[in-house]
Amino acid sequence: MMRSILLLSLIGLGCGQAERAPESTEKREVNVYTHRHYDTDKDLFAAFTQKTGIAVNVVQAGDDELLARLEQEGATSPCDILITADAGRLGLAKSRGLLQSATSEVLLASIPAHLRDPDGQWFGLTMRARIVAYDKTKVKPDAITSWADLTGPQWKGKILVRASENVYNQSLLAAMIAHDGPFAARAWADGIVRNMARTPKGNDTDQLLALGEGLGTIAIVNSYYVGKLMASDEAEKQKAKAMIGVAFPTIGAHGVHVNVSGGGIAKHAPHKAEALALLEFLAGEEAQRLFAEGNKEYPVRPGIPMASELQAFGTFTPDSLNLEALARLNPDAVKVFDAADWR
Numbered sequence: 294m295m296r297s298i299l300l301l302s303l304i305g306l307g308c309g310q311a312e313r314a315p316e317s318t319e320k321r322e323v324n325v326y327t328h329r330h331y332d333t334d335k336d337l338f339a340a341f342t343q344k345t346g347i348a349v350n351v352v353q354a355g356d357d358e359l360l361a362r363l364e365q366e367g368a369t370s371p372c373d374i375l376i377t378a379d380a381g382r383l384g385l386a387k388s389r390g391l392l393q394s395a396t397s398e399v400l401l402a403s404i405p406a407h408l409r410d411p412d413g414q415w416f417g418l419t420m421r422a423r424i425v426a427y428d429k430t431k432v433k434p435d436a437i438t439s440w441a442d443l444t445g446p447q448w449k450g451k452i453l454v455r456a457s458e459n460v461y462n463q464s465l466l467a468a469m470i471a472h473d474g475p476f477a478a479r480a481w482a483d484g485i486v487r488n489m490a491r492t493p494k495g496n497d498t499d500q501l502l503a504l505g506e507g508l509g510t511i512a513i514v515n516s517y518y519v520g521k522l523m524a525s526d527e528a529e530k531q532k533a534k535a536m537i538g539v540a541f542p543t544i545g546a547h548g549v550h551v552n553v554s555g556g557g558i559a560k561h562a563p564h565k566a567e568a569l570a571l572l573e574f575l576a577g578e579e580a581q582r583l584f585a586e587g588n589k590e591y592p593v594r595p596g597i598p599m600a601s602e603l604q605a606f607g608t609f610t611p612d613s614l615n616l617e618a619l620a621r622l623n624p625d626a627v628k629v630f631d632a633a634d635w636r
């Protein structure tokens with residue numbers, strides 16, 4: 294029943310022309326290629342199967358590997374949905390022609406417009422902010438309100454941040470370029486390089502641990518890493534956990550840079566109706582609650598509370614820039630980082 298409704302809605306949207314023979318009605322399944330590797334996601338896929346009877350087959354690998362595999366498989370690819378982190382990556386998959394447009398009233402109503410592709414090729418499913426964690430014994434809560442604040446001489450030798458090859462930093466810089474142009478972005482990158490506590494190394498969690506060890510007083514990280522740190526019982530994390538404060542720097546007057554982890558329907562998806570059903574499920578209330586609590590990500594769906602560990606740090610106004618810009622301006626961001634010698 295549900296399937297026929299979905300198929301009808303697809304035909305209604307004018308994207309029902311399949312190149313292959315009609316699917317077998319015996320086994321309903323959906324093939325997911327995902328970069329995400331969280332227990333939360335496994336639980337969600339199991340819940341989806343229980344609810345719909347549609348089996349979820351998962352291929353888990355790195356971003357580059359998944360994109361290369363999709364490209365190599367071409368029209369014979371079994372992939373129905375690509376799920377990955379960062380709109381920059383999702384946009385890259387779109388620009389390589391690996392995704393297709395698809396949408397539904399449920400997706401449009403569940404996901405704010407700036408967190409999904411204007412052409413319906415990918416949809417943000419969880420939101421994260423790039424934020425500052427600081428040593429609250431050394432930094433005042435109101436010391437950092439915008440990203441530009443970090444370029445002042447008072448922060449010399451104090452900033453911990455990962456390498457510029459990382460897409461999270463590239464997307465932050467791309468958002469700055471979108472709002473204020475490449476020259477302002479270059480001035481910011483130069484300022485951060487001048488103030489770095491060390492040559493960039495490690496991932497976001499490593500920056501938080503370095504903060505705990507006193508190697509710097511400011512760490513630039515994604516919000517969910519702070520949420521996970523605060524929820525952690527691991528001994529090695531307790532020092533950092535005890536001394537962290539959080540600031541939500543804005544890009545000038547444009548709000549706080551946010552990004553998504555999300556999914557899109559693969560160009561040659563053999564099970565498009567099932568893929569759309571899974572995307573709708575992941576944007577639904579049950580899934581959004583689990584993403585928020587289980588993985589400390591911000592729900593994209595309005596009205597779902599954030600994780601308790603993050604509530605303590607307060608709320609912020611997200612930048613409403615359509616995240617499609619992050620992929621489009623990614624090459625410019627990489628150039629600025631190179632020019633600034635941000636390794």
Ligand SMILES: [Fe+2]
Binds near residue numbers: 378515
């Ligand atoms: Fe991450």
